[in-house]
Amino acid sequence: MQQVERFKYDDGIVRKFTIATLAWALVAFLAGIYIAFEMAYYKLNFGVPYITFGRLRPLHTNAAVFAFAGNAIFAGIYYSMQRVLKTRLFSDKISKFHFWGWQLIIVSAALTLPFGFTQGKEYAELEWPIDIAITVVWVAFGYNMIRTILQRRVKHIYVAVWFYIATFVTVAVLHVVNSLSIPFSLIKSYPVYAGVSDALVQWWYGHNAVAFFLTTPFLGLMYYFIPKSVNRPVYSYRLSVVHFWTLVFIYIWAGPHHLLNTAVPDWAQTVGMAFSVMLWIPSWGGMINGLLTIRGAWDKVRTEPVVKFLAVATIFYGMATFEGPLLAIKSVSEIGHYTDWIIAHVHSGALGWNGFLSFGMIYYLVPKLWNTELYSKRLANVHFWVGTLGILLYLIAIYTAGITQGLMLREVSDAGRLAYPDFVSSVTRIIPLYWIRGVGGLCYLGGFIVMLYNVRMTVKLAAKNPGDTEDEAVPYQAKESTADPHGGFSHRILEAAPMVLTVLVVVAIGTGSLISLAPMFASSSIVEANYKAQMLKPYTALELAGRDIYVREGCYTCHSQMIRKTVSDVLRFGNPSTIEESVFDRPFQWGSRRIGPDLARVGSKYPDLWHYRHMMNPQEVVNGSIMPSYGWLFKDKIDYAILNKKLDVMKSLGVPYSENDVETAEDRARSDAAKIAEGLRADGAQVKDDSEILALISYLQRLGGAK
Amino acid sequence: MNFGMEIVWWLVPAALAMGAGFLIAFIWSARNGQYEDLETPAVRILFEEESKNKKEQIDAAGRTL
Secondary structure, three states: OOOOEEEEOOHHHHHHHHHHHHHHHHHHHHHHHHHHHHHHOHHHHOOOHHHOHHHHHHHHHHHHHHHHHHHHHHHHHHHHHHHHHOOOOOOHHHHHHHHHHHHHHHHHHHHHHHHOOOOOOOOOOOOHHHHHHHHHHHHHHHHHHHHHHHOOOOOOOOHHHHHHHHHHHHHHHHHHHHHOEEEOOOOOEEEOOOHHHHHHHHHHHHHHHHHHHOOHHHHHHHHHHHHHHHOOOOOOHHHHHHHHHHHHHHHOOOHHHHHOOOOOOHHHHHHHHHHHHHOHHHHHHHHHHHHHHHOOOHHHHHHOHHHHHHHHHHHHHHHHHHHHHHHOOHHHHHHHOEOHHHHHHHHHHHHHHHHHHHHHHHHHHHHHHOOOOOOOHHHHHHHHHHHHHHHHHHHHHHHHHHHHHHHHHHOEOOOOOEOOOOHHHHHHOOHHHHHHHHHHHHHHHHHHHHHHHHHHHHHHHOOOOOOOOEEEEOOOOOOOOOOOOOOOHHHHHHHOHHHHHHHHHHHHHHHHHHHHHHHHHHHHHHHHHHHHHHOOOOOOHHHHHHHHHHHHOOHHHOOOOOOOOOHHHHHHHOOOOOOHHHOOOOOOOOOOEOOOOOOOOOOOOOOHHHHHHHHHOHHHHOOOOOOOOOOHHHHOEOOHHHHHHHHHHHHHOOOOOOHHHHHOHHHHHHHHHHHHHHHHHHOOOOOOOOEHHHHHHHHHHHOOOOO | OOOOOHHHHHHHHHHHHHHHHHHHHHHHHHHOOOOOOOOHHHHHHHHHHHHOOHHHHHHHHOOOO
């Protein structure tokens, strides 16, 4: 018979992560609101590079996902895991390293993204040194977690912990695979994948970042905090186990639904679509399981702000996961893709599910962590209602905007012509809705500020040095029946279920990933054949310099470069894009949102002077445009000196440059630029021979004519 | 020309190896008895608060422990 052991939970680390969650949430919300108003009123870009939409949007998404949601996840995981496993975290030192490492990563993100250091892949914008730091810190987190599970005093691993394990393992794999790149400078790099390969890896990552960063960890938290807050066991524990395994297996296959109707091979699109539709079942099973847990305690929804937030979060989980599979159907995607519909979908998840679940959790945690009562339940209720109002305003406006623009862009008259040939008209139509969305965001922020005050007061009125919670438990015996006195370390490891689960998850995602990445093999050989047959030419040094500017400025946040195989896309922009056309694109820039027109075939559509004037002042050239002006491109100089190095790295990645191309890159770029400048000057424009705008123009003029 | 695909080729055997581990791991988890009792765990998490005695400790000592 074993002795009862007394031990303390590490509450300090949870307090740290909780405070960080609140601090970064503020940053994420402010950035989001600012860019929302930039959409409504383009002048807010102020011609300042660091705050233009294209650079600020990645800051908003990264802050929301990795800083706000990330810290919330860590707080919740560290709190609940210790308690369901009846043990302190494995190492206080690793926990601290994890905390400070993660904050440092966020700060470096905030210091690089506004300066245009980006990999140009959504939710994976951070450059290679930061990517390495993320890997290190993430592994530290995972190691801490696994070792904690190994030293648990309860044999059974509560379902929430499985969700956490899946989160750790999957995100590690996704992040590493998607971020592989070769540096050409201390900060910048080119991805190892090109074109369609990059697109498939990116959306395999992007989709599963949502699945395993914004869904599985939060589901784990849901399965802990809902039962705790209503003091009832989860409705069906068996269902929660099924929920877990089905999600892990199905999610990983669904990535290609971000690329429907594109140049990706049809069968891959069908696989993505089929698995997305299957997700309906486990997602709703989980959502209903969460809500039924509250059954019989509905009075608490009325009285307890914690339960309110958690219940509504779960409902939003249900809404978002109902809509997701719907949008993954080709014909629905045809309307929704590239429009605000997707933005609305994301925000019903982010504001409703992740946001409200985090808020509910924090209202639950703060009194426990500081050993006191919440300062004001009434203020928490105010937060709830103002926040809900904010979400509703946001969603109503942006769903309407998305569907309006989607329908306008695809409407074709009986005569077979576009009903709205002028792209900008579909943008100006929805500007009023952008204002409403901004106001919705302000409401959401307002509610949050009430929360900050409430938490601040709670902590202020609590006793100083809240300390760690103490608990006691009897350790379970690893092997009751055949107790092995010589059972050493390796034996215990083999016994340990967490290892088993980790392996299981690795395998689940491994197989899924393989299937979804398989089209890459097929397409790479197609591309190779076509490359040889058509003699596609890689980018000239100057075009490449221009392309890097395009990536740096985040033009992809407003422009796609992928003409889909749909009637309206073809009527509007030309022949569907092919895989070969983006074969040299590192990163691929297919985009996910069209606030401006597709640019895949914009080359030779306008004279150089048009682009010159348009980039300087879009509104002067196109009435009603909301594109920011890029005045600094006319002053800043092209970095010619680095071009040899850039081409060299590209060559090492397999791009068919000759030795001579690499060695003469700088000289050729200079003479190409001089030619464009000469032409512009002949048309009366003023431009220097090393102005960045020349590189950008040379890139834009090449789009669609890559032969 | 390989377009950086060699990395993915490296991933294939790795994933297959994981597949082999899958089978072994699955038998394990069932034999470990993780799924034997699917009732108690759901209830057990609700009891943790009872053993909490942080409050008394702070009161008694007048400071944190």
